[in-house]
Amino acid sequence: MRTSDHRPAALIEGGAVFPHRHLTGIDGLQPHEIAFLLDEAETWVEANRTHATPDKRLAGLTQINAFFENSTRTLLSFEIAGKRLGADVVNMHAAQSSVKKGETLIDTAMTLNAMRADVIVIRHMSSGAVRLIADKVGCPVLNAGDGRHEHPTQALLDALTIRRRKGTIAGQRVVICGDLLHSRVARSNILALTALAAEVRVCAPSTLMPAMIERMGVTAFTDFDKALEGADVVMMLRLQNERMDGAYVPSTREYRLRYGLTLDRLAKAAPDALVMHPGPMNRGVEIDSAVADHARSAITEQVEMGVAVRMACLDVLTRRARGVEGWA
Amino acid sequence: MRTSDHRPAALIEGGAVFPHRHLTGIDGLQPHEIAFLLDEAETWVEANRTHATPDKRLAGLTQINAFFENSTRTLLSFEIAGKRLGADVVNMHAAQSSVKKGETLIDTAMTLNAMRADVIVIRHMSSGAVRLIADKVGCPVLNAGDGRHEHPTQALLDALTIRRRKGTIAGQRVVICGDLLHSRVARSNILALTALAAEVRVCAPSTLMPAMIERMGVTAFTDFDKALEGADVVMMLRLQNERMDGAYVPSTREYRLRYGLTLDRLAKAAPDALVMHPGPMNRGVEIDSAVADHARSAITEQVEMGVAVRMACLDVLTRRARGVEGWA
Amino acid sequence: MRTSDHRPAALIEGGAVFPHRHLTGIDGLQPHEIAFLLDEAETWVEANRTHATPDKRLAGLTQINAFFENSTRTLLSFEIAGKRLGADVVNMHAAQSSVKKGETLIDTAMTLNAMRADVIVIRHMSSGAVRLIADKVGCPVLNAGDGRHEHPTQALLDALTIRRRKGTIAGQRVVICGDLLHSRVARSNILALTALAAEVRVCAPSTLMPAMIERMGVTAFTDFDKALEGADVVMMLRLQNERMDGAYVPSTREYRLRYGLTLDRLAKAAPDALVMHPGPMNRGVEIDSAVADHARSAITEQVEMGVAVRMACLDVLTRRARGVEGWA
Numbered sequence: 001m002r003t004s005d006h007r008p009a010a011l012i013e014g015g016a017v018f019p020h021r022h023l024t025g026i027d028g029l030q031p032h033e034i035a036f037l038l039d040e041a042e043t044w045v046e047a048n049r050t051h052a053t054p055d056k057r058l059a060g061l062t063q064i065n066a067f068f069e070n071s072t073r074t075l076l077s078f079e080i081a082g083k084r085l086g087a088d089v090v091n092m093h094a095a096q097s098s099v100k101k102g103e104t105l106i107d108t109a110m111t112l113n114a115m116r117a118d119v120i121v122i123r124h125m126s127s128g129a130v131r132l133i134a135d136k137v138g139c140p141v142l143n144a145g146d147g148r149h150e151h152p153t154q155a156l157l158d159a160l161t162i163r164r165r166k167g168t169i170a171g172q173r174v175v176i177c178g179d180l181l182h183s184r185v186a187r188s189n190i191l192a193l194t195a196l197a198a199e200v201r202v203c204a205p206s207t208l209m210p211a212m213i214e215r216m217g218v219t220a221f222t223d224f225d226k227a228l229e230g231a232d233v234v235m236m237l238r239l240q241n242e243r244m245d246g247a248y249v250p251s252t253r254e255y256r257l258r259y260g261l262t263l264d265r266l267a268k269a270a271p272d273a274l275v276m277h278p279g280p281m282n283r284g285v286e287i288d289s290a291v292a293d294h295a296r297s298a299i300t301e302q303v304e305m306g307v308a309v310r311m312a313c314l315d316v317l318t319r320r321a322r323g324v325e326g327w328a
Numbered sequence: 329m330r331t332s333d334h335r336p337a338a339l340i341e342g343g344a345v346f347p348h349r350h351l352t353g354i355d356g357l358q359p360h361e362i363a364f365l366l367d368e369a370e371t372w373v374e375a376n377r378t379h380a381t382p383d384k385r386l387a388g389l390t391q392i393n394a395f396f397e398n399s400t401r402t403l404l405s406f407e408i409a410g411k412r413l414g415a416d417v418v419n420m421h422a423a424q425s426s427v428k429k430g431e432t433l434i435d436t437a438m439t440l441n442a443m444r445a446d447v448i449v450i451r452h453m454s455s456g457a458v459r460l461i462a463d464k465v466g467c468p469v470l471n472a473g474d475g476r477h478e479h480p481t482q483a484l485l486d487a488l489t490i491r492r493r494k495g496t497i498a499g500q501r502v503v504i505c506g507d508l509l510h511s512r513v514a515r516s517n518i519l520a521l522t523a524l525a526a527e528v529r530v531c532a533p534s535t536l537m538p539a540m541i542e543r544m545g546v547t548a549f550t551d552f553d554k555a556l557e558g559a560d561v562v563m564m565l566r567l568q569n570e571r572m573d574g575a576y577v578p579s580t581r582e583y584r585l586r587y588g589l590t591l592d593r594l595a596k597a598a599p600d601a602l603v604m605h606p607g608p609m610n611r612g613v614e615i616d617s618a619v620a621d622h623a624r625s626a627i628t629e630q631v632e633m634g635v636a637v638r639m640a641c642l643d644v645l646t647r648r649a650r651g652v653e654g655w656a
Numbered sequence: 657m658r659t660s661d662h663r664p665a666a667l668i669e670g671g672a673v674f675p676h677r678h679l680t681g682i683d684g685l686q687p688h689e690i691a692f693l694l695d696e697a698e699t700w701v702e703a704n705r706t707h708a709t710p711d712k713r714l715a716g717l718t719q720i721n722a723f724f725e726n727s728t729r730t731l732l733s734f735e736i737a738g739k740r741l742g743a744d745v746v747n748m749h750a751a752q753s754s755v756k757k758g759e760t761l762i763d764t765a766m767t768l769n770a771m772r773a774d775v776i777v778i779r780h781m782s783s784g785a786v787r788l789i790a791d792k793v794g795c796p797v798l799n800a801g802d803g804r805h806e807h808p809t810q811a812l813l814d815a816l817t818i819r820r821r822k823g824t825i826a827g828q829r830v831v832i833c834g835d836l837l838h839s840r841v842a843r844s845n846i847l848a849l850t851a852l853a854a855e856v857r858v859c860a861p862s863t864l865m866p867a868m869i870e871r872m873g874v875t876a877f878t879d880f881d882k883a884l885e886g887a888d889v890v891m892m893l894r895l896q897n898e899r900m901d902g903a904y905v906p907s908t909r910e911y912r913l914r915y916g917l918t919l920d921r922l923a924k925a926a927p928d929a930l931v932m933h934p935g936p937m938n939r940g941v942e943i944d945s946a947v948a949d950h951a952r953s954a955i956t957e958q959v960e961m962g963v964a965v966r967m968a969c970l971d972v973l974t975r976r977a978r979g980v981e982g983w984a
Contacts (some may be wrong), residue, residue, distance in 0.1 A: 048772045051977075054716030060382030062408055073767055076748055080718055080771055083744035088411035092404055103608035111401055111607065114631035115408055116376045279767065280759035303770035321379075388710030390736055416739035420732055431936035439729055439935065442959035443736055444704045649707075 017326070018316050022134040022141040025150035026191035034192055038160045040312035041305065048084070048307060056086025061118035061318060063087040066108070067144070068094040068124040073279065073303070074144050074154075078121045081310035087118070105129060106136055113137040119318055122146070127184075140317035142310075148182050153313060154278055155188035157305040159196060161298050162233055164305075165274050170197035175227045175269070176218075177203040177259060178237025178286055179248070181210050185278050186237055190216050203227040205259065207248045224259050231269035235276040236261050239286045252285045262288045266296075274298050345654070346644050350462040350469040353478035354519035362520055366488045368640035369633065376412070376635060384414025389446035389646060391415040394436070395472070396422040396452040401607060401631070402472050402482075406449050409638035415446070433457060434464055441465040447646055450474070455512075468645035470638075476510050481641060482606055483516035485633040487524060489626050490561055492633075493602050498525035503555045503597070504546075505531040505587060506565025506614055507576070509538050513606050514565055518544050531555040533587065535576045552587050559597035563604040564589050567614050580613045589615045594622070602626050673982070674972050678790040678797040681806035682847035690848055694816050696968035697961065704740070704963060712742025717774035717974060719743040722764070723800070724750040724780040729935060729959070730800050730810075734777050737966035743774070761785060762792055769793040775974055778802070783840075796973035798966075804838050809969060810934055811844035813961040815852060817954050818889055820961075821930050826853035831883050831925070832874075833859040833915060834893025834942055835904070837866050841934050842893055846872050859883040861915065863904045880915050887925035891932040892917050895942050908941045917943045922950070930954050 018033055026034065047055065063082040067075055075091065082089040094108070105124075109132075112120055119140045122130045127147030134141035145151040163169050174193055180186045180202055193200050194217040202213060203221040213220050221227035228234065239255060249255045256262075266273065275287075275297040283289045292299060319327035346361055354362065375383065391410040395403055403419065410417040422436070433452075437460075440448055447468045450458045455475030462469040473479040491497050502521055508514045508530055521528050522545040530541060531549040541548050549555035556562065567583060577583045584590075594601065603615075603625040611617045620627060647655035674689055682690065703711065719738040723731055731747065738745040750764070761780075765788075768776055775796045778786045783803030790797035801807040819825050830849055836842045836858055849856050850873040858869060859877040869876050877883035884890065895911060905911045912918075922929065931943075931953040939945045948955060975983035 051716050051718075051772070051774060060379050060412075062379075062412065064404070072748060072750065076720070076746055076768075077771060079746045080744065083746065084716075084718065088408065090404055090407045090411065092400060094400065104611060107607070107609060107611075110628050111631050112404075114628040115405060115635050116379070116632065118379060279763070281763060283760060283763075300766050300770040303767050304772065307771050388707050388740075390707075390740070392732070416736065418732060418735045418739065420728060422728065432939060435935070435937060435939075438956050439959050440732075442956040443733060443963050444707070444960065446707060 021317075021320075022143075023152055023313055023317060024131050024134055024141065024143045024146075026152045026155050026188045026195070027150065029192075029195065031195045031197075034156070034159065034195055037156055037309070037312055037316065038163060040316055041156065041160050041308040042164075044308040044311045045305070048304070048311075054084070054086075057315065057322075058082065058118075058318060059086035061087045061322070062116065063089045063119050063121065063314065064092055064112050064115070064117045065089065065121045065144075066092040066094055066112060066123070068122070068129070069145070071123055071145065074123065074306075077303070077306045078142075078144060078310050078314075081307050082314055084307075085311055085314060087314070105132060109133040109136045113139065118321060119314060139321070142313055142317065145184055147184065148187070149184055150188045150191075151184040152188050152192075153306065153309050154185050155192040156313070157302055157309040158189055158235065158276060158278070159192050160305045160309060161276065161302050162193075162198075162274065165298055165301070166232060169193065171199065172232040173199045173201065173230055173270075174233040174235060175201045175203060175221075175231040176235045176237065177224055177227065177261070179208045179239060179243055180204045180213065180237070181208045181248075182240065182243070183237050189235065190218055194218065201227045201231070203259070205249065205255075208243070225265065225268055228265060228268040231273050233274045233276060234261060234266065234269055236286050238278060238280065239282055244285075252282075256285050260284075260286055260288060261291050263290045263294075266291055266294070272296070276302060279303065349645070349648075350471075351480055351641055351645060352459050352462055352469065352471045352474075354480045354483050354516045354523070355478065357520075357523065359523045359525075362484070362487065362523055365484055365637070365640055365644065366491060368644055369484065369488050369636040370492075372636040372639045373633070376632070376639075382412070382414070385643065385650075386410065386446075386646060387414035389415045389650070390444065391417045391447050391449065391642065392420055392440050392443070392445045393417065393449045393472075394420045394422055394440060394451070396450070396457070397473070399451055399473065402451065402634075405631070405634045406470075406472060406638050409635050410642055412635075413639055413642060415642070433460060437461040437464045441467065446649060447642060467649070470641055470645065473512055475512065476515070477512055478516045478519075479512040480516050480520075481634065481637050482513050483520040484641070485630055485637040486517055486563065486604060486606070487520050488633045488637055489604065489630050490521075490526075490602065493626055493629075494560065497521065499527065500560040501527045501529065501558055501598075502561040502563060503529045503531060503549075503559040504563045504565065505552055505555065505589070507536045507567060507571055508532045508541065508565070509536045509576075510568065510571070511565050517563065518546055522546065529555045529559070531587070533577065533583075536571070553593065553596055556593060556596040559601050561602045561604060562589060562594065562597055564615050566606060566608065567610055580610075584613055588613060589619050591616065591618045591622075594619055594624075600624070604630060607631065677973075677976075678799075679808055679969055679973060680787050680790055680797065680799045680802075682808045682811050682844045682851070683806065685848075685851065687851045687853075690812070690815065690851055693812055693965070693968055693972065694819060696972055697812065697816050697965040698820075700964040700967045701961070704960070704967075710740070710742075713971060713978075714738065714774075714974060715742035717743045717978070718772065719745045719775050719777065719970065720748055720768050720771070720773045721745065721777045721800075722748040722750055722768060722779070724778070724785070725801070727779055727801065730779065730962075733959070733962045734798075734800060734966050734970075737963050737970055740963070741967055741970060743970070761788060765789040765792045769795065774977060775970060795977070798969055798973065801840055803840065804843070805840055806844045806847075807840040808844050808848075809962065809965050810841050811848040812969070813958055813965040814845055814891065814932060814934070815848050816961045816965060817932065817958050818849075818854075818930065821954055821957075822888060825849065827855065828888040829855045829857065829886055829926075830889040830891060831857045831859060831887045832891045832893065833880055833883065833917070835864045835895060835899055836860045836869065836893070837864045837904075838896065838899070839893050845891065846874055850874065857883045857887070859915070861905065861911075864899070881921065881924055884921060884924040887929050889930045889932060890917060890922065890925055892943050894934060894936065895938055908938075912941055916941060917947050919944065919946045919950075922947055922952075928952070932958060935959065
């Protein structure tokens with residue numbers, strides 16, 4: 001019952017459907033607003049599979065993907081999403097840009113704005129950088145990941161994947177396991193899943209567990225086997241290479257032993273538990289190949305939902321500027 | 329009175345409107361030709377602000393941006409300009425290309441030409457490289473900056489910004505201050521502004537002042553305060569990082585003291601003096617933040633005019649090939 | 657007589673015109689299938705020269721160029737080809753990508769597939785990598801060069817160039833000279849040209865000659881002068897920089913002396929012999945400038961045919977998915 005996750009459509013239609021100018025994070029979104037974005041994304045899934053009738057509703061609009069941090073797959077996903085909708089998409093590889101010439105972030109933002117972008121997608125290594133830019137520009141800004149802060153479209157695509165596979169998000173026991181301390185993916189997912197009434201468990205070695213994470217409405221575990229009991233969804237986080245040097249994790253081998261998702265471990269979750277990973281995977285570290293390629297793995301479906309979610313966000317955020325009826 | 333800057337439209341329409349195949353520099357352009365490009369650019373400014381009715385007049389044409397030198401913002405500006413007009417825009421990041429494999433510049437040019445480009449935009453670290461390529465290819469070539477030679481679209485966007493803010497260019501006292509010795513921006517600006525009858529003053533430390541620059545029709549100053557007296561426009565040049573090592577400038581701190589545009593210094597210019605900078609800025613070096621963010625600063629407007637100017641150039645240069653009436 | 661190279665059109669139309677889902681190599685293609693692709697490419701040559709009526713038959717389709725190995729000109733050619741046909745083209749610069757983060761090739765392929773690409777163009781440093789990916793994805797895959805294995809579109813564009821200049825390929829004496837050991841260009845060309853009944857001679861220093869290359873139906877020479885006798889086409893291979901270090905070739909100077917194409921040497925070929933090179937050229941090493949710029953050089957025409965051939969391949973491979981009549 002998908003509607004259990006959000007307020008009835010009629011009620012939403014009556015008021016401000018999505019009153020936010022930017023999407024800088026899941027934080028601050030109402031549950032029905034999250035559900036609205038998922039519903040919108042849902043409408044693109046089938047279209048993306050057939051490519052039957054191109055819908056170029058963003059034709060004439062300029063989308064700038066300003067990536068201050070490299071990210072091949074997220075950039076690709078946003079680029080495909082924008083182009084499918086007909087936008088003029090330009091990528092700014094800011095890692096090799098004026099930023100290096102000493103220009104301030106605000107000046108870069110003002111420059112993009114002055115070029116009359118209609119929507120700016122930003123990836124940045126600093127938490128809060130996206131919010132800073134959003135405050136300065138005259139067009140919607142979409143956060144494609146900033147520091148340890150948020151990665152809202154990742155949380156939306158994960159939520160959509162769960163909703164499609166499980167029918168609903170409310171009441172699902174979701175275990176998020178890995179480097180919670182540095183993970184914007186975990187943070188956005190916790191915000192989205194708790195908002196949609198899932199039961200969220202987090203699991204990490206104590207060195208990678210944020211202090212007072214329970215305040216986010218989750219239950220914290222350091223024992224992965226215990227966390228997995230009765231889990232409906234197991235969401236593994238990527239172990240970044242830079243954490244493998246011994247400061248946080250003794251070795252990748254030991255990490256796998258205690259926190260890697262193996263077939264044996266998966267057996268402790270519910271029989272129909274869903275396996276998820278935001279990618280790219282370290283096979284044999286946080287997830288075993290037998291699990292990644294399991295019939296219950298939704299990992300490639302997550303990637304697919306990513307494009308649909310980003311199309312929905314680009315569409316919704318530009319409706320006001322495009323003068324779509326009811327959004328002016 | 330905008331028309332004071334150029335010959336009457338009727339007269340222009342009667343003859344060859346813009347008889348040049350390429351735009352390799354401001355040098356060689358007649359004042360009415362410069363004014364014609366500014367008029368054309370003017371028509372795109374409003375369209376860029378509303379994105380109301382996409383005008384894809386370059387649909388089906390291939391624009392290659394061949395950047396042999398990195399330049400995030402100029403590349404972005406040309407890419408947006410081309411895509412707004414509907415061109416198929418492809419970027420060749422030549423800094424990591426065949427050029428490194430030992431291919432000659434001419435061979436690279438012949439390759440781009442053989443792919444049937446309709447317009448090629450080139451950025452190159454060597455003065456004259458763009459002219460060399462222009463001589464070898466069968467399509468219009470646009471100079472996006474070559475060595476210390478020229479950067480014509482920068483001069484055009486600067487002129488357009490001045491014309492819009494001041495109503496006219498003729499008679500304006502424009503001070504250009506900074507590294508004149510290495511600056512193609514300064515060179516193209518001097519050529520354009522003197523052609524349009526502005527009174528141009530240049531100012532630099534003697535180590536960064538080209539010999540016999542007065543021959544370009546400008547007055548040279550080493551004392552910035554004196555140069556600023558009664559200035560209508562103050563155009564600051566970026567101090568390139570590679571000049572800060574002591575060879576040309578003792579230190580950035582001393583440079584700021586003598587050649588940085590501070591609020592105090594700006595007070596020596598005319599009360600309504602316009603502040604300009606081609607970006608990216610070194611805040612606190614050649615320009616203070618209080619000046620850069622001042623109400624009289626036209627710095628972000630320059631960026632906006634950049635897209636309009638590049639659209640105009642792409643449009644005008646491809647008219648012959650597109651068989652536009654009166655251009656065949 | 658162009659038709660001498662392939663079976664009559666009627667006969668082809670009756671059966672499966674091009675029954676292959678992917679183009680991973682020339683190996684496995686029937687002569688009439690190769691000729692069919694050349695015929696298709698031929699239809700784009702004139703259109704590319706005039707750009708008269710844009711034919712956006714791939715509108716709405718997503719083409720991903722996944723280049724795991726840098727290649728400016730091949731990428732540019734595929735990008736232009738796709739955009740001319742209206743596809744949404746996105747480049748994945750995999751050299752700086754997730755691959756570096758330890759993701760497996762198959763996972764990368766699954767990711768591209770999940771984004772619902774309609775055609776994937778792959779360049780990879782490992783032989784067989786393209787085939788591996790092709791087996792895993794649900795859309796056509798085009799090999800843009802993999803390791804020492806194949807570079808089929810290069811062979812097709814070379815064949816098209818020969819056919820246009822010589823009227824036919826059958827019976828032409830083609831000499832391929834250079835680093836045959838490491839060259840996928842040579843391999844694909846040998847496969848295509850022998851399939852189309854050319855008489856192929858290969859020539860290389862013994863250190864760069866694959867063992868038992870005669871089994872591919874060619875005659876092997878180490879003496880370039882002898883190989884050139886009566887040659888109708890002389891195809892020079894690029895000497896990669898990494899071969900010049902002494903391991904395979906004593907010095908570039910000595911290489912040029914024995915295997916460089918000079919004017920004197922060209923005189924040993926047939927009077928109307930065609931000169932070809934896949935580019936980028938090392939002028940003064942494997943080919944002299946006087947030869948490269950000779951009236952009989954077809955080098956820039958090869959580049960031009962490259963775009964036409966790639967348009968044909970993109971069009972043909974996506975016909976089934978697009979529901980083109982007779983291809984479903």
